[in-house]
Amino acid sequence: MQSSKGRSRGVGDGPDSSAGNQQEHGAPARDVTYVDPWHDAPASGWGELDGTGSPAPAVPPARRSPDAAAVRARDVYLEVQRSKAFQEVRGRYRRFVVPGATTFLAWYVAYVITATTAPRLMARPVVGAVNVGMLAGLGQFLTTFLLTWAYARHARMRRDRAALELRWDTQELTRGVRRGAL
Numbered sequence: 001m002q003s004s005k006g007r008s009r010g011v012g013d014g015p016d017s018s019a020g021n022q023q024e025h026g027a028p029a030r031d032v033t034y035v036d037p038w039h040d041a042p043a044s045g046w047g048e049l050d051g052t053g054s055p056a057p058a059v060p061p062a063r064r065s066p067d068a069a070a071v072r073a074r075d076v077y078l079e080v081q082r083s084k085a086f087q088e089v090r091g092r093y094r095r096f097v098v099p100g101a102t103t104f105l106a107w108y109v110a111y112v113i114t115a116t117t118a119p120r121l122m123a124r125p126v127v128g129a130v131n132v133g134m135l136a137g138l139g140q141f142l143t144t145f146l147l148t149w150a151y152a153r154h155a156r157m158r159r160d161r162a163a164l165e166l167r168w169d170t171q172e173l174t175r176g177v178r179r180g181a182l
Contacts, residue, residue, distance in 0.1 A: 072177040080170045089162050096154045104147055111136050 080086055115122050115133060122133030 073174045076170060076173045076177055080166060080173075083166075085162060085166055089159055089166065092154075092158050092162075096151065096158075100147055100151065104143060107143060108140065111140060 114136070122131065122136070124132045126132060126135060
């Protein structure tokens with residue numbers, strides 16, 4: 001990296017150099033335009049005018065006034081959330097995830113605590129250069145893969161179909177509300 005040796009920033013022969021700087025070196029002054037191929041001014045939202053001469057708002061308003069169809073669609077989602085089918089899907093999810101995550105976290109913490117408090121136990125050789133600590137560490141990877149497999153299987157066997165039916169029903173009800181059928 002070269003030092004600036006007291007030069008102000010932007011002095012050099014790169015795209016940041018100015019015409020005044022080039023005059024100092026005896027080069028003729030000329031207008032050089034630099035086109036940035038990665039700059040898309042209309043998409044950037046910075047400094048654009050809205051056609052009347054004033055700057056366009058950079059961010060649209062955060063809230064719109066809710067129309068009746070949006071309020072009814074919101075009610076559809078609340079109704080589905082309170083439904084027995086939705087509660088069953090959430091209950092199945094929780095009954096698997098809470099014990100699985102708790103068990104895995106306890107196993108991980110036990111591994112870390114044992115590794116730091118009982119180094120002799122972890123250093124005990126099992127077969128050749130393989131010791132208890134290495135087997136326990138590999139066991140962490142194995143249990144991660146097993147838990148991932150069990151989660152995917154549980155989701156596929158016990159939740160996905162019911163969740164897909166709920167999603168389908170919700171979308172159908174929402175479309176009906178927005179068309180004015182309900």
